[in-house]
Amino acid sequence: MEMIFVTSNRGKVREAERYFSPLGVRIIQKKVEYPEIQADSLEEVARFGIRWLKDKLEAPFFLDDSGLFIDALGGFPGVYSAYVYRTLGNDGILKLLEGVENRKAHFQSVVAYYDGELHIFTGKTAGRITREKRGTGGFGFDPIFQPEGFSKTFAEMTTEEKNRISHRGRAFKAFSEWLKENLI
């Protein structure tokens, strides 16, 4: 079967392809920009995205809304992650955390699938913000995020390694289990 992934982020598509192709699901990327509202939770942002898209695209399709939450910054950038990545980037985050001992952070992902009804799948990964950028793989904040229990950053991992433990990989796992029960 084929699944439409609404995103302009090639890195997310690569992860989805690696995750779903062994399950016989072909991922088709659809680049439709949808408004990312200011809200208190990723789930609200994802729900709004689906509401906006559902009259414009033929179902079924899914999207992913993710964020990086840094403990020492009270959970910032969280729902503002895309804006902060565009403006401050990884160097800006490292600068904000200069001299800060508590490096704890986590990623969260909300995958929203719409097939006439909305289905939400979530994943979370705890870790820490490194003191410098490491690795060239992945995308976004990957070079500065080291998941708990691992010595590599996400950017030093292969897509398969990252998928096994990442927020998005975990949301994809819940999604694929649901698909197996309901569709595949």
Ligand code: IMP
């Ligand atoms: P969004 O889900 O596209 O809104 O992503 C929010 C921001 O977090 C973007 O700047 C992404 O690059 C970044 N981001 C989302 N997922 C990941 C990830 O798995 N690793 C690193 N950065 C990510």
